[in-house]
Amino acid sequence: xxxxxxxxxxxxxxxxxxxxxxxxxxxxxxxxxxxxxxxxxxxxxxxxxxxxxxxxxxxxxxxxxxxxxxxxxxxxxxxxxxxxxxxxxxxxxxxxxxxxxxxxxxxxxxxxxxxxxxxxxxxxxxxxxxxxxxxxxxxxxxxxxxxxxxxxxxxxxxxxxxxxxxxxxxxxxxxxxxxxxxxxxxxxxxxxxxxxxxxxxxxxxxxxxxxxxxxxxxxxxxxxxxxxxxxxxxxxxxxxxxxxxxxxxxxxxxxxxxxxxxxxxxxxxxxxxxxxxxxxxxxxxxxxxxxxxxxxxxxxxxxxxxxxxxxxxxxxxxxxxxxxxxxxxxxxxxxxxxxxxxxxxxxxxxxxxxxxxxxxxxxxxxxxxxxxxxxxxxxxxxxxxxxxxxxxxxxxxxxxxxxxxxxxxxxxxxxxxxxxxxxxxxxxxxxxxxxxxxxxxxxxxxxxxxxxxxxxxxxxxxxxxxxxxxxxxxxxxxxxxxxxxxxxxxxxxxxxxxxxxxxxxxxxxxxxxxxxxxxxxxxxxxxxxxxxxxxxxxxxxxxxxxxxxxxxxxxxxxxxxxxxxxxxxxxxxxxxxxxxxxxxxxxxxxx
Numbered sequence: 001x002x003x004x005x006x007x008x009x010x011x012x013x014x015x016x017x018x019x020x021x022x023x024x025x026x027x028x029x030x031x032x033x034x035x036x037x038x039x040x041x042x043x044x045x046x047x048x049x050x051x052x053x054x055x056x057x058x059x060x061x062x063x064x065x066x067x068x069x070x071x072x073x074x075x076x077x078x079x080x081x082x083x084x085x086x087x088x089x090x091x092x093x094x095x096x097x098x099x100x101x102x103x104x105x106x107x108x109x110x111x112x113x114x115x116x117x118x119x120x121x122x123x124x125x126x127x128x129x130x131x132x133x134x135x136x137x138x139x140x141x142x143x144x145x146x147x148x149x150x151x152x153x154x155x156x157x158x159x160x161x162x163x164x165x166x167x168x169x170x171x172x173x174x175x176x177x178x179x180x181x182x183x184x185x186x187x188x189x190x191x192x193x194x195x196x197x198x199x200x201x202x203x204x205x206x207x208x209x210x211x212x213x214x215x216x217x218x219x220x221x222x223x224x225x226x227x228x229x230x231x232x233x234x235x236x237x238x239x240x241x242x243x244x245x246x247x248x249x250x251x252x253x254x255x256x257x258x259x260x261x262x263x264x265x266x267x268x269x270x271x272x273x274x275x276x277x278x279x280x281x282x283x284x285x286x287x288x289x290x291x292x293x294x295x296x297x298x299x300x301x302x303x304x305x306x307x308x309x310x311x312x313x314x315x316x317x318x319x320x321x322x323x324x325x326x327x328x329x330x331x332x333x334x335x336x337x338x339x340x341x342x343x344x345x346x347x348x349x350x351x352x353x354x355x356x357x358x359x360x361x362x363x364x365x366x367x368x369x370x371x372x373x374x375x376x377x378x379x380x381x382x383x384x385x386x387x388x389x390x391x392x393x394x395x396x397x398x399x400x401x402x403x404x405x406x407x408x409x410x411x412x413x414x415x416x417x418x419x420x421x422x423x424x425x426x427x428x429x430x431x432x433x434x435x436x437x438x439x440x441x442x443x444x445x446x447x448x449x450x451x452x453x454x455x456x457x458x459x460x461x462x463x464x465x466x467x468x469x470x471x472x473x474x475x476x477x478x479x480x481x482x483x484x485x486x487x488x489x490x491x492x493x494x495x496x497x498x499x500x501x502x503x504x505x506x507x508x509x510x511x512x513x514x515x516x517x518x519x520x521x522x523x524x525x526x527x528x529x530x531x532x533x534x535x536x537x538x539x540x541x542x543x544x545x546x547x548x549x550x551x552x553x554x555x556x557x558x559x560x561x562x563x564x565x566x567x568x569x570x571x572x573x574x575x576x577x578x579x580x581x582x583x584x585x586x587x588x589x590x591x
Contacts, residue, residue, distance in 0.1 A: 010041055013038060015038055023314075029312075030326075043305070043532060047429035049330045049420045051427050052133055052157075053519075054426045058071060060081040067081050079120050082120065093374070095366075099378075106352070106364075106415070109366075113366050117367065124136035142155070144156045146318075147160060148161075150162045156171075165177040167521055168180045170529065178509060179191040179525070180195070183196065185198075190509070192204045195207045205258070206218050207219040214245075215254055216228045247467045248464075249466065264551055264579070266579050269572065269581065269583065296309070301316075302315075307319045312325050321333050322334045323338075324336050328414040329341055332344050332345070353366075359371045362375075375392070403416035403418050404444055417446070420446070423447050424447055425437070431526055453494050457495055464515055475513070477497055481495050489523075490520040490522075494517065533573070539567075539581055541563070541582070542563040542564070543563070546579045546581075
């Protein structure tokens with residue numbers, strides 16, 4: 001295997017991509033061939049395995065009780081509820097298959113997948129909620145996903161250690177918050193982004209240790225600001241009354257003015273802090289890593305999304321808790337030397353696994369727990385296993401699996417999309433890298449037709465009360481039409497209902513009812529999350545102002561009146577409106 005930088009053509013999209021010398025060192029260390037797909041196509045191929053937010057009414061195939069599952073009833077898989085899946089009434093080894101060297105190995109793996117029962121959802125120790133996935137240790141919540149340790153929260157994604165909060169995204173340690181994005185340790189913060197240790201904010205961005213502010217940006221330790229203008233306490237609360245923040249129209253006007261102000265002030269080139277030699281976004285406490293997103297404590301790794309406490313891993317989505325030396329992984333907890341696997345928890349020395357846990361030395365297995373030296377769910381001795389695995393790898397090189405779109409999968413590639421239990425538009429792939437049905441199918445991905453919804457709309461969104469004070473209690477349970485009416489790419493549900501606890505929250509916060517369904521509200525928050533791409537750019541500070549002259553600097557910068565020469569990789573594309581400063585220039589303006 002080469003150890004020099006090499007340019008290749010992606011087998012999937014036919015575009016050029018580069019494998020760096022350090023990448024080859026990693027592949028040699030874990031004994032896999034270099035990838036034939038470019039990083040973006042590999043990301044898409046992994047993402048199509050993660051259905052996080054689409055839930056369906058189904059039933060357990062063993063006890064037959066009704067369940068809310070990530071698997072729709074039309075799928076051919078056997079689905080077990082949590083109690084049955086973890087019970088002793090079935091044995092995954094009973095589905096074991098002999099290796100057939102006359103057939104592609106991944107074809108045999110696919111046959112095994114269709115036989116072994118699958119767990120209905122990925123949840124753990126939640127109380128009083130069925131409508132969730134990817135969540136643990138939550139209490140009294142509804143439609144929250146990929147979220148842990150919350151209480152009395154709803155309609156949120158990637159929310160942690162929070163209470164009494166709704167419609168939040170990528171936030172933690174918040175209470176009585178609504179519509180927040182990437183906020184931390186906030187109280188009564190509404191419609192705000194990148195704020196921390198603050199309270200009583202409306203439509204603020206990147207404010208820290210602030211309270212009683214509206215429509216402001218880049219403030220530190222401030223109070224009584226409206227659109228970055230300071231007022232006395234009495235003036236502030238009088239202005240607040242004039243803004244009519246208790247009405248939908250008032251909120252919309254403040255939103256428009258806030259967003260105009262935000263783009264006239266500097267934005268740091270990345271979201272993150274305490275990183276060393278790291279290219280990424282929404283990253284903290286990481287070092288020597290590249291192309292890392294939404295991650296913490298990542299070291300010597302590359303192409304990771306949602307990583308936490310991992311070292312020397314490549315190509316992973318949700319890889320956490322001490323994982324090391326692992327490659328092409330989706331949904332991983334505490335791994336060592338695991339490759340090409342989905343839902344692998346507490347495993348080491350495993351390859352091509354699907355939903356296996358607490359095991360070692362597995363190859364091509366599905367649904368095994370506390371097992372070792374198994375191939376296609378068949379038990380072998382250590383000696384037999386070590387003799388067979390090299391033969392399987394050699395055979396995979398001679399006889400690749402060919403997917404429905406004609407792509408070939410030799411040893412060293414992640415699972416083909418047609419092995420995924422989900423359609424493209426059921427997964428996070430559609431959120432991060434949206435495709436039309438035609439585009440998805442032409443690229444070999446499955447597509448799921450929308451569920452037929454025969455809702456009888458009782459309240460048109462335009463008929464909703466202008467404020468919560470004008471809203472009657474009988475709104476609870478009524479079918480409200482979504483403002484977008486499915487004329488969007490948000491997987492719109494067309495309609496929604498207001499629950500009793502939700503109405504109480506809006507009353508407490510003096511907020512008008514939403515006029516869009518939860519999926520559309522989530523999509524509007526999600527689109528504000530920066531894309532999974534980087535552009536090489538230069539700091540837009542020229543000493544006394546930004547290079548576009550929209551912002552006048554408030555401090556003397558170390559580079560004087562010359563244009564800052566700092567360059568960086570950023571997920572803010574050059575055609576965006578934000579004024580992008582390097583970390584040093586940004587800190588001189590806001591700290």
